[in-house]
Amino acid sequence: MNMPEASFLAWQKQFSTEDDCLEYLQEMKWKNGFICPRCGNAHNYKIASRHLYECTQCKKQTSVTAGTLFHGSKITLIQWFWAIYFLGSDKGSISALRLSKLIEVNWRTARLILKKLRSAMGHRDSLYQLSGTIELDDALVGGRQKGKRGRGAAGKKNVLIACESKEKKAGFIAMEVVDSICHFSVDKFVKKYLKPGQKVRSDALAALNIIDQAQDHEARVTPSHLVDEWLPWVHIAIGNLKTFLLGTFHGVSGKYLQEYLDEFCYRFNRRFIEKQIPNRLLNLAIVHVPVKSS
Numbered sequence: 001m002n003m004p005e006a007s008f009l010a011w012q013k014q015f016s017t018e019d020d021c022l023e024y025l026q027e028m029k030w031k032n033g034f035i036c037p038r039c040g041n042a043h044n045y046k047i048a049s050r051h052l053y054e055c056t057q058c059k060k061q062t063s064v065t066a067g068t069l070f071h072g073s074k075i076t077l078i079q080w081f082w083a084i085y086f087l088g089s090d091k092g093s094i095s096a097l098r099l100s101k102l103i104e105v106n107w108r109t110a111r112l113i114l115k116k117l118r119s120a121m122g123h124r125d126s127l128y129q130l131s132g133t134i135e136l137d138d139a140l141v142g143g144r145q146k147g148k149r150g151r152g153a154a155g156k157k158n159v160l161i162a163c164e165s166k167e168k169k170a171g172f173i174a175m176e177v178v179d180s181i182c183h184f185s186v187d188k189f190v191k192k193y194l195k196p197g198q199k200v201r202s203d204a205l206a207a208l209n210i211i212d213q214a215q216d217h218e219a220r221v222t223p224s225h226l227v228d229e230w231l232p233w234v235h236i237a238i239g240n241l242k243t244f245l246l247g248t249f250h251g252v253s254g255k256y257l258q259e260y261l262d263e264f265c266y267r268f269n270r271r272f273i274e275k276q277i278p279n280r281l282l283n284l285a286i287v288h289v290p291v292k293s294s
């Protein structure tokens with residue numbers, strides 16, 4: 001489904017007051033009109049200044065933010081909607097510090113908003129499984145120092161990456177932080193992100209041979225100067241990821257790495273429709289179940 005493209009001016013026009021946001025949320029949530037969850041009555045009174053609607057019949061109060069990503073949040077909808085715009089429209093992502101200034105919240109609140117949005121992005125993409133020809137590799141990512149595979153460089157984390165190869169372009173991508181690259185973590189990753197019976201290419205790292213069990217797996221010992229021929233897309237993606245992490249976050253501590261991977265993949269997977277991302281993210285936040293604050 002195509003979504004409208006978003007520009008700063010269009011967003012400003014559409015969502016300039018709290019009521020604009022409330023109205024949009026209400027329309028999206030109750031597409032066929034309000035229905036009381038207790039008695040099924042279709043009529044309500046709006047309770048001013050809170051996002052609550054009271055059933056005219058049984059008096060049950062229903063919050064329009066209940067069951068969405070905005071559930072239980074103390075900030076206004078307009079702050080949420082603009083956080084979504086700033087995160088969704090910036091290719092290089094946004095730091096919590098910058099977001100906190102833009103929507104006038106403290107740093108901790110901005111961090112929590114970003115965490116919830118990135119978590120929804122990750123969840124959305126985990127519903128899709130890769131298929132066709134898939135390149136799979138591991139990398140050491142994050143931290144603030146340079147390091148090589150297997151050396152346990154400070155602050156770096158192991159990441160598994162899979163990328164659909166569509167000959168002249170990359171397809172969908174998936175990335176996950178793992179404690180170590182071993183049979184257990186590789187098997188779990190492959191089962192979660194890949195349809196069974198696909199054509200999977202990798203280098204000949206021993207931990208990856210578990211892929212044979214459910215996939216048509218071809219492992220090749222690849223000297224470093226030939227690796228871009230055997231696994232081109234996955235290496236381009238790793239390079240882009242490292243640039244993304246350095247650019248906005250000046251390196252990332254391991255603790256938050258999965259959130260950034262979720263955002264990176266979500267954006268990568270929509271790179272041909274990137275102007276739709278703010279609207280897609282807004283609608284995702286409305287249909288997404290609440291994400292825990294801690």
Ligand SMILES: [Zn+2]
Binds near residue numbers: 038039060
């Ligand atoms: Zn009712």
